[in-house]
Amino acid sequence: MKRIIIWSIAVVVIIGSFLTIIFASGGESATVDGSSKQIGKVDPNEWIKGNAESAVELVEYGDFQCPACASREVLIKGILGEFGGHIKFAYRHFPLRSIHGNADISAQAAEAAGVQGKFWEMHDKIFETQNEWKDLSVAEAQKLFEGFATDLGLDTVQFSSDITSSAVKSSVEEDYESGQEAQVDSTPSFFLNGAYIQPKSEEEFRSLIRKAINETTT
Numbered sequence: 001m002k003r004i005i006i007w008s009i010a011v012v013v014i015i016g017s018f019l020t021i022i023f024a025s026g027g028e029s030a031t032v033d034g035s036s037k038q039i040g041k042v043d044p045n046e047w048i049k050g051n052a053e054s055a056v057e058l059v060e061y062g063d064f065q066c067p068a069c070a071s072r073e074v075l076i077k078g079i080l081g082e083f084g085g086h087i088k089f090a091y092r093h094f095p096l097r098s099i100h101g102n103a104d105i106s107a108q109a110a111e112a113a114g115v116q117g118k119f120w121e122m123h124d125k126i127f128e129t130q131n132e133w134k135d136l137s138v139a140e141a142q143k144l145f146e147g148f149a150t151d152l153g154l155d156t157v158q159f160s161s162d163i164t165s166s167a168v169k170s171s172v173e174e175d176y177e178s179g180q181e182a183q184v185d186s187t188p189s190f191f192l193n194g195a196y197i198q199p200k201s202e203e204e205f206r207s208l209i210r211k212a213i214n215e216t217t218t
Contacts, residue, residue, distance in 0.1 A: 037182050037183045037184065037189075037191070037195075037196035038196070039059060039178070039194050040194065041057065042057045042059060042088060042090045046090045046092070047092075047114065047119050048088055048089065049080055049089045049090075049091075050080055050083070050085070050088050051084065051085055051087060051088055054086055054087050055216045056087040056088065056209070056212045056213050056216055057087070057088045057090065057192070058079075058087050058190065058192055058209065059090045059092060059190065059192075060089070060188050060189070060190055061092050061093075061094035061179045061182075061184045061188065061189040061190075061191075062091060062092070062187050062188045063093075063094055063096045063103050063107075063187040063188075064103065064106035064107060064110070064123075064126045064127060065096070065100035065102050065103045065130065065134050066096065066100065066187045066188065067130070068187070068188060069188045070128075070130045072188050073124075073127050075205065076089070078202075079206065083206075083209055083210075083213065087212075087213065091123065092175040092178065092179060093110075093171075093172045093175040094175065094176055094184055094187050095176060096187060101137075102136065102138060104172060105138050105141050105145070106126050106141065106145070107175075108163050108164065108168050108172055109122060109126060109142070109148070109163055111162075111163075111171045112149075112163040112165075113148075113154060113159065115159075115168070116155060116159070118152050118154060122145075122148060125151075126145070129148075132144065142164075145163065146160055182196075192212055193212055
């Protein structure tokens with residue numbers, strides 16, 4: 001009986017830890033009052049999915065090397081599947097450079113693919129393969145991403161040039177600086193219609209979005 005109790009406690013701890021990864025910040029611990037975090041409107045030139053004309057804007061600040069960001073991808077895809085026709089979703093880079101050595105090069109890989117119209121394809125591929133490159137050197141990770149570019153049918157010569165170009169680095173830095181201005185201090189961080197949100201569950205996340213959609217249609 002004692003063993004059963006111990007194992008039951010262990011299972012609860014494991015499940016609790018998993019939910020924490022999914023619904024808590026995945027990187028550095030939050031230290032800023034969430035009520036003070038605000039961002040402006042999404043620019044039409046940003047990386048957008050869903051309804052680009054929608055007044056309901058969901059923005060994610062993410063880091064490709066962040067485990068919680070990768071875990072949250074399933075949820076985001078589900079939300080877009082349900083609400084994609086009613087919301088505008090934008091992804092912004094927020095590389096946690098102090099703890100993730102490949103945060104920048106992975107963000108640059110997505111941007112370099114975006115130059116050739118394949119940002120989201122590379123975005124998905126990088127998250128799906130996070131365990132393959134997270135512990136590589138920057139040079140090794142870049143080589144792997146160049147292989148992904150080949151798989152996606154990109155011009156690999158251009159991709160290899162773009163991934164370390166000043167233009168691509170500036171795009172990543174612009175997102176990062178906008179996150180700093182909004183007092184983002186962890187990933188993933190979400191903003192709904194400019195306001196920082198911290199949903200404690202998947203259903204709460206969906207409820208917040210439903211409420212925002214209803215407020216724009218009533």
